[in-house]
Amino acid sequence: MRIGLLSFFILCFSITAVAQNTSSIDFKIKNFGINVDGHFNTFSITVEFDEANSELESLSGTIKVSSIKTGIDNRDEHLKEEEYFDVTNHKQITLKSESITKLSDNQYKVKANLTIKGITKEINIKVNVAEVDNSYKITSNFELDRRDFKVGGGSFIMSDTVKISVVHFQDF
Known part of the structure; x- marks a missing residue:
């Protein structure tokens, strides 16, 4: 029993250690007053740094909209329909930085163009950059109004x- 319990804890810690260096794009929205969490499984993020001073120079990303996951398959399929993300006509969400302003040693303000359902809006987001295990850890938390993108x-x-x-996460 002890060996089984010990093996379980070791496995849990191993999974946590591996998952710590995994990139992710997650979202949360209230529906009927209840938080609905989700994420996208397929995406790419490109970050460029000025090698001389390790400062953020550009940021872009592409999300494959059909990779949306909320934990309920029927809801995921509904979100792919025309009223929501209209995957038939708009297969990707894209973001491309237009300008980047350094706010502090590890924080930047990124002015970017975000395109969802063919609608492009300029957004401003704060981005944090930290050095972790021979890589850059780039994080951002922000809010969007879904109606801006229909x-x-x-x-x-x-x-x-x-x-x-x-x-x-991006290697040096």
Whole structure:
């Protein structure tokens, strides 16, 4: 029994250690007053640094919209329909930095163009950069108004605000 329990804890810690250096794009939105969490499984993030001073120079990303996961397959399929992400006509979400301002040693303000459902809006997000285990850990938490991108129509039961969390690891 002790060996089994010890093996379980070692496995849990091993999984946690591996998962710590995994990039992710997660979101949260209230629906009927309940938080719905989700993420995208397929995406790419490109970050460029000025090699002379290790400062953030550019940031871009692409998300494959059909990779959306909320834990409920029927809901995922519904979100791919025209009223929401319209995957048939808009297969990707893209973000491309237009300018980057250094706020402190590890924090930047990124002005970027975000395109969802063919609608491009300029957004401003704060990005944190830290050096972790021979890589850069780039994180950002920000909010979007889903109506700006015509996602979800005029739903009264779904919040207009979507909370986004991005974590990306990039080797030096």
